[in-house]
Amino acid sequence: MPLSPVPSLLTALTAPDGADRPDAVTVAGRSCSYEELLGAAGAVAARVAGAPAFAVRATATLETVAAVVGGLLAGVPVVPVPPDAGPAEQNHILGDSGAALLPVDFAERAGWSGPEPGPKEAALILYTSGTTGPPKGVVVSRGAIAADLDALAGAWEWTAEDTLVHGLPLFHVHGLVLGVLGALRTGSRLVHTGRPTPQAYAAAGGSLYFGVPTVWSRVVRDPAAARALTGARLLVSGSAPLPAPVFRDLETLTGQRPVERYGMTETLITISTRAAGDRRPGSVGLPLPGVETRLVDEDGGPVPSDGATVGELQIRSGTLFDGYLGRTEATAASYTADGWFRTGDMAMAEPDGMHRIVGRASTDLIKSGGYRIGAGEVENALLDHPAVREAAVVGAPHEDLGQEIVAFVVADGVSEAELMDFVAGHLSVHKRPRKVRFLDELPRNAMGKPQKGRLPPV
Structure with missing residues (x-):
């Protein structure tokens, strides 16, 4: 043929x-x-x-x-x-x-x-x-x-x-x-x-x-x-x-x-x-x-x-x-x-x-205390900590700051305060998370991208 x-x-x-x-x-x-x-x-x-x-x-x-x-x-x-x-x-x-x-x-x-x-x-x-x-x-x-x-x-x-x-x-x-x-x-x-x-x-x-x-x-x-x-x-x-x-x-x-x-x-x-x-x-x-x-x-x-x-x-x-x-x-x-x-x-x-x-822009640009902060920058800083396996960062409403930085992490043997201080030591202090929530795993799609809309309520 x-x-x-x-x-x-x-x-x-x-x-x-x-x-x-x-x-x-x-x-x-x-x-x-x-x-x-x-x-x-x-x-x-x-x-x-x-x-x-x-x-x-x-x-x-x-x-x-x-x-x-x-x-x-x-x-x-x-x-x-x-x-x-x-x-x-x-x-x-x-x-x-x-x-x-x-x-x-x-x-x-x-x-x-x-x-x-x-x-x-x-x-x-x-x-x-x-x-x-x-x-x-x-x-x-x-x-x-x-x-x-x-x-x-x-x-x-x-x-x-x-x-x-x-x-x-x-x-x-x-x-x-x-x-x-x-x-x-x-x-x-x-x-x-x-x-x-x-x-x-x-x-x-x-x-x-x-x-x-x-x-x-x-x-x-x-x-x-x-x-x-x-x-x-x-x-x-x-x-x-x-x-x-x-x-x-x-x-x-x-x-x-x-x-x-x-x-x-x-x-x-x-x-x-x-x-x-x-x-x-x-x-x-x-x-x-x-x-x-x-x-x-x-x-x-x-x-x-x-x-x-x-x-x-x-x-x-x-x-x-x-x-x-x-x-x-x-x-x-x-x-x-x-x-x-x-x-x-x-x-x-x-x-x-x-x-x-x-x-x-819709989910990863956080406006906190007059600063514009990219969630990805904070996520990479968290992932530099040896205890952190996965990280997703979002902005949550805050009456004073406009938004506060909240981190969801999959990690072992590390505290919320330690991770806050770790990020503050790597980036500007205003980019540190105000809250850290620990999860067993992050929700992801078929391509492995974290699905922030499926994260638990802050």
């Missing part, structure tokens, strides 16, 4: 050694060549051609990879549905997108010869977590994905010589766009471990690894697994800030500093440290080529790049989304009058342009 024409977004699928390389793509222990992947994707394309969109239950399987590539072949947007979505969430996603769930059989094969869609056509509709209401569909174009992957390939020196290893969910930008489409664009071999366990990462023999902070914290708690990664070229962390102690432990155990980067579903990845550049704990690096950033105060005025002043991060880039599906007002509200996307994240910039993310 002749191969289907390769989407321009995934040009590496035509690599001369990929068509018959039996382990070009491995997911949860099952492998295939590019030829097999294109044959299965061609069968998907033939089934969905002409549809406005289709949905796939985004399990960590070759079937999910074939579905996404099939959508790109046919020019039909793919809606990845979290496999653990409850009935209400799934029904909302399907109803809002108008997409039907497509069952995929990887053994099916078909050729495909439809026209190649243009770069402005939608590739994916990714649903946000819905922290301020029902999840919204984020429409991401083929051109935005290509621009982002090319910028990251340059920043990370990512080539067909790499073997990419990760075990991240395939319904987010990190696991799907970077972790699958990135490999298929650069031509690097892909090993998806099914689950991102330290043992699976250690056994995979990769040169490039993707993980979220929860993954890396588990890796450093398994020194043997961590030391098995010493042969890797690059360890990349994203989706949430990497605690400074985990950064340092990775360096000690693997011999290299991890690369951190920043992005959102709406922006893809826009800021990153470089493979050949400076990598500092807590820093997500410099804007990628083609990306502009600025920090503004509450009145929209500029914030100085002094490494201390907090402002809202705003972005202009060719990687931005095309809008929220069916929500023109919400799309318009996400931009400033002069065309910058409002990320809702608070950040600081160093004089050399390196960026530090300190949290969400």
Whole structure:
């Protein structure tokens, strides 16, 4: 059977050694060549051609990879549905997108010869977590994905010589766009471990690894697994800030500093440290080529790049989304009058342009006694204490200060007063918690991010 024409977004699928390389793509222990992947994707394309969109239950399987590539072949947007979505969430996603769930059989094969869609056509509709209401569909174009992957390939020196290893969910930008489409664009071999366990990462023999902070914290708690990664070229962390102690432990155990980067579903990845550049704990690096950033105060005025002043991060880039599906007002509200996307994240910039993310404006900017304090800065200070394993910091109403700093921690053998004094000794005194609450664990989502809205009442 002749191969289907390769989407321009995934040009590496035509690599001369990929068509018959039996382990070009491995997911949860099952492998295939590019030829097999294109044959299965061609069968998907033939089934969905002409549809406005289709949905796939985004399990960590070759079937999910074939579905996404099939959508790109046919020019039909793919809606990845979290496999653990409850009935209400799934029904909302399907109803809002108008997409039907497509069952995929990887053994099916078909050729495909439809026209190649243009770069402005939608590739994916990714649903946000819905922290301020029902999840919204984020429409991401083929051109935005290509621009982002090319910028990251340059920043990370990512080539067909790499073997990419990760075990991240395939319904987010990190696991799907970077972790699958990135490999298929650069031509690097892909090993998806099914689950991102330290043992699976250690056994995979990769040169490039993707993980979220929860993954890396588990890796450093398994020194043997961590030391098995010493042969890797690059360890990349994203989706949430990497605690400074985990950064340092990775360096000690693997011999290299991890690369951190920043992005959102709406922006893809826009800021990153470089493979050949400076990598500092807590820093997500410099804007990628083609990306502009600025920090503004509450009145929209500029914030100085002094490494201390907090402002809202705003972005202009060719990687931005095309809008929220069916929500023109919400799309318009996400931009400033002069065309910058409002990320809702608070950040600081160093004089050399390196960026530090300190949290969400809605939950992580604390205004206490006239000071503007980023929760992430206090969390990192708490995590530097050897007894503290997890930390989440919030602002609670206070009749005198406006807000007081409250810390929720997972820790053993340390008192509230000791942690207050510890933070005061590391940061300015006004940044110390006024209250510390001890928990058995922090509530987290599928990507390992703490869910502050689910913390107990203060």
